[in-house]
Amino acid sequence: MGQLLVRGLDERIIQTLRQRAARAGRSVEAEHRAILEQVLGPEMESFADVAARLRAQSPRQRTDSADLLRADRDRNRGSEP
Template structure:
């Protein structure tokens, strides 16, 4: 890994960095590292897919464990959506009478 030295940093910027680091429970060095990594990492436009973008967003949190939703067949989703729309349509027809 490389070492980076920043000379003549404005004291107000240093103070803001110190406060931000404290809020995030990090050292000033760790906060600067997180900021640089986030800013020079791939932009959302450079991401190939949503999963990659989400992974990049949560990487500073050391990942997130999610429960997998049980697979649902597309036909079941379509049928459920159709039933909901049918009920709404019928309810609107009743109101129109």
């Protein structure tokens, strides 16, 4: 995991973060993480979004599974005596 160092913060921001962390029963660092996740979470790409993007980039032709089953069934019919 990465680290983030924020310099030059106004003392009021630091004090407010400490108070907010205390109310939530967590450390200042945990509160800082929670705030960042709350604010940036919606912007982060979900698994479903990544999967959809990768599917769209895939050069393979998509085939309906029913077509595959039919082809397999037909192939097996031809090999029976």
